[in-house]
Amino acid sequence: MHIEALRRQTPGSSNRIHLNNAGAGLLSRQTLEAITAHLELEAAVGGYEAADQERGRIEATHTHIAQLIGGRPDEIALFDNSTHAWNAAFYSMTFKPGDRILTGRSEYGSNVLAYLHIAQRTGAEIVVVPNDASGQLDTTALADLIDDRTKLVGISHVPTSGGLVNPVAEIGRITRAAGVPFLLDATQSVGQFPVDVTEVGCDMLTATGRKFLRGPRGTGFLWVRPEALDYLEPPVNEVAASTWDGKRGFTWHDGARRFETWEASFSNVLGLSAAVQQALEIGMDHIGRRATELGTYLRDHLSALPGVTTYDLGRQRCAIVTAKIDAVPTADVAAALAAHSINVSTTDPMQTQFDTEDRGVHPLVRLSPHYYNTEAELDRAIEVFAKLAAAS
The missing domain is CATH 3.90.1150.10 (Aspartate Aminotransferase, domain 1)
Structure with missing residues (x-):
């Protein structure tokens, strides 16, 4: 390098x-220029008009992110931060009394608060998987704790509080074998080292633009495995997420776009796209x-x-x-x-x-x-x- x-x-x-x-x-100069150029365009021609003019480059952001993590463009939803992306996935699931959510000791604080919220609201149970002797999540204990009450395994790939890298590929192997959804918080890993959703075997992955990807603040994304859409019901609906049937019903958009909102900071989106492209160019x-x-x-x-x-x-x-x-x-x-x-x-x-x-x-x-x-x-x-x- x-x-x-x-x-x-x-x-x-x-x-x-x-x-x-x-x-x-x-921020790199390449990313900074992508952000400021679009802001200048908005100032010159108008916000809607600038978005229409740059529609192709805006849409390509999904393609670049998919390339970064080994997914497909239709599996990517853009957000204004990774917590909103994570919440969109988590709150799309249905829990009832007795259901179990398995997580690790390194789980991020906002995720933990969401678990506590759902536990109080629905009667679901939070189970914290112990660490092994090295301090990473104990995958043997995880496999033993999964039963027919387990509705989700939610894990932080890298915690906010240290250099641990959890064994997510092994976790993915266990959850796939058990048929349990696996939500991976990759906020601290995407952009820091290679992350491939196929190798990991998760069902949902969330990440941010502002950290190791070196993108602007106010950006994040969600990746969703197509099969996971069968059990995910987006917690909100709006014009970017679905199509009105002309009567009193609607149809969700195909793929992960059903989780997106119509309004976005397209200068930030283009900044994120530039940052992802730079990461891909460097390798x-x-x-x-x-x-x-x-x-x-x-x-x-x-x-x-x-x-x-x-x-x-x-x-x-x-x-x-x-x-x-x-x-x-x-x-x-x-x-x-x-x-x-x-x-x-x-x-x-x-x-x-x-x-x-x-x-x-x-x-x-x-x-x-x-x-x-x-x-x-x-x-x-x-x-x-x-x-x-x-x-x-």
């Missing part, structure tokens, strides 16, 4: 060390290998520092690294890094409830490099950690 060329195409990399790609990746194999190498470099060097502990779980780990310095509040570490123009995030117990119940280690400093970062940038972050740890 031509890192310096990629950095020249990334305006933000010239003035900060951006290790917050698990929050929002830096997800190359991106994944580089990002994982940087994560390993950072994790190993932080772990070697006296007084610093890293907290990433699992047999396979990615570019997200979580750490804490003994006797130094997490917020103070993040502030010290910010003072050196190093962008990071901190984990929030509210966003990782089941993991918090299990480990009680949050908040942690979350560092998430991506392929356009350099080892020299990581060394600067490691140096800040070392100085803080030595002074504590």
Whole structure:
């Protein structure tokens, strides 16, 4: 990979060390220009007219996303964020008293709140699958817990709170054999390393544009396996989702488009399309290998520092690294890094409830490099950690 060329195409990399790609990746110039060009077109000719003029490029977004994850364009629905995409899939299912929803300890906080909501409203039961000795979801326990009451397995591929990569292909094998729907939250994995829906074997997948895909905020998507449409009833209906029959009925649109809404920010959609195309041009194999190498470099060097502990779980780990310095509040570490123009995030117990119940280690400093970062940038972050740890 031509890192310096990629950095020249990334305006933000010239003035900060951006290790917050698990929050929002830096826009490339290619993506930025796609967004601003459409905004300028809207200003010049009108919003409806601009959309009509760029209809072909807007529609091609579904094709590019499908290519990215190994699906088909008609299996993709665009959303304004990944949580709305996930909710559209989850709330399309029907639950009743005694039904079971199986999930993992690394599940994302908004998903957990949705599970709690449905459990309170319908009497369904939430079952948290334990971790194995490495800290990833225990697939043997998952297989043992699935029974005829199990209506959904919902898993986060990569948690918001660490570098764990759950064994989703094995989870998919188990759910397919059991005939149980599998909803995968791939918000932190799509764009970071290759994700193929055929290899994973999930029935629904959701992701965002703003993180490792380096797209604009306010973008996300849902992929739905065609067979899953037989048991999914979209929770809302509007003119983009169905066709009126001329009387008192309607017919859902074919494929995943039945989950979309008519109104959208087409500048953001075109920005997402540009970001996806760039990821495809670079190659997800190359991106994944580089990002994982940087994560390993950072994790190993932080772990070697006296007084610093890293907290990433699992047999396979990615570019997200979580750490804490003994006797130094997490917020103070993040502030010290910010003072050196190093962008990071901190984990929030509210966003990782089941993991918090299990480990009680949050908040942690979350560092998430991506392929356009350099080892020299990581060394600067490691140096800040070392100085803080030595002074504590």
